[in-house]
Amino acid sequence: PAAFAIVVVGTFGAVLLQSEARTFLRGLGMLRWVFVPPRNGRQKLSRDITLWSQTARRDGLLSLEQYMAKADPFVAKGLRLVVDGIAPDKLRSLLEHEINGYEFAQRQAARIWESAAGYSPTIGILGAVLGLIHVMENLSDPARLGSGIAVAFVSTVYGVGLANLFFYPVGNKLKAIVNDRVSQYEILAEVFADLASGDHGRVVDERVASLLARH
Numbered sequence: 001p002a003a004f005a006i007v008v009v010g011t012f013g014a015v016l017l018q019s020e021a022r023t024f025l026r027g028l029g030m031l032r033w034v035f036v037p038p039r040n041g042r043q044k045l046s047r048d049i050t051l052w053s054q055t056a057r058r059d060g061l062l063s064l065e066q067y068m069a070k071a072d073p074f075v076a077k078g079l080r081l082v083v084d085g086i087a088p089d090k091l092r093s094l095l096e097h098e099i100n101g102y103e104f105a106q107r108q109a110a111r112i113w114e115s116a117a118g119y120s121p122t123i124g125i126l127g128a129v130l131g132l133i134h135v136m137e138n139l140s141d142p143a144r145l146g147s148g149i150a151v152a153f154v155s156t157v158y159g160v161g162l163a164n165l166f167f168y169p170v171g172n173k174l175k176a177i178v179n180d181r182v183s184q185y186e187i188l189a190e191v192f193a194d195l196a197s198g199d200h201g202r203v204v205d206e207r208v209a210s211l212l213a214r215h
Contacts, residue, residue, distance in 0.1 A: 003127050003154035007162065010123035015115045019108075026105070027112035033177050034170050045184065046208045049191050052079075053204040056195055061085070064195070074098060074185055078192040088197040095189035099182060106178040113171035117163040124159015128152040187211050 016024050048067070055063050065083050068076045077098065081091045131152030138144040191207045 003131070003151045003158055006127035006130065006151075006155055007120060007123050007158040010126065011116050011120045011159075011162070014119040014123070015112050018115060019112055023105075023108050024112055026109035027174075030106075030109055030174050031170065034173050037177060038181075042184065042211055045188075046211050048075075049188075049204060049208050049211070052191075052195060053201070056082075057201070061195065074102070075188065078188060082192050082196050086196060088193040091196050092189055092193040095185075095192060099185045099189065102185065103178065103182045106181075107175065110171055110174035110178055113167050113174065117167035117171065120163040120167060121156075121159040124156045127155025127159065131155060184211065 019027075052064055052067065055067075061082055064079050068079045068083075071079060074095075078091075078095055081094060086094070128151075131148045131150070134148035134151065135145055138148060187207055187210060191204060194203050194207065
């Protein structure tokens with residue numbers, strides 16, 4: 001328990017010190033994605049895009065407003081810009097800024113796990129040194145040497161083990177999930193620009209095919 005406390009508390013203390021509190025908390029919240037990944041919504045999204053295209057072609061761009069209420073914030077913003085008649089180039093630029101902001105925030109949050117993987121082995125070595133100091137303090141009492149030696153060795157095991165078997169894998173998986181979400185948003189930005197420019201047919205179908213090809 002002492003070795004575990006030294007490594008875990010020390011590691012997360014170092015990560016918190018280098019990160020903003022909201023970034024640190026967002027990164028901790030993203031941990032659930034490792035065990036319960038977000039649902040892959042590419043199939044549903046492709047159906048939604050086809051529906052938007054058909055509705056816009058049949059009833060005009062203003063009819064897309066009906067789909068905004070139940071959409072996620074990015075989709076709702078894209079639909080609103082289309083309905084408001086924003087020029088395609090301007091619309092694409094606005095959505096790219098939105099995507100860049102989302103990607104930066106999510107990557108910074110996922111990066112706390114990579115930072116933890118970097119600090120963990122060093123904290124483990126510090127725990128080992130503390131254990132050896134405890135051993136040196138009790139050389140005259142052999143009965144108390146065991147606990148100090150245990151802390152020294154186990155701290156190193158915890159530090160290296162957590163870094164390579166937990167922190168790094170978590171960070172890499174979160175980055176993959178963020179990359180997938182960003183790629184969906186990039187395709188959506190192009191779809192909204194297509195709708196705003198009046199391309200309701202074959203061009204949008206190609207966007208859908210591209211979305212499903214990355215599934």
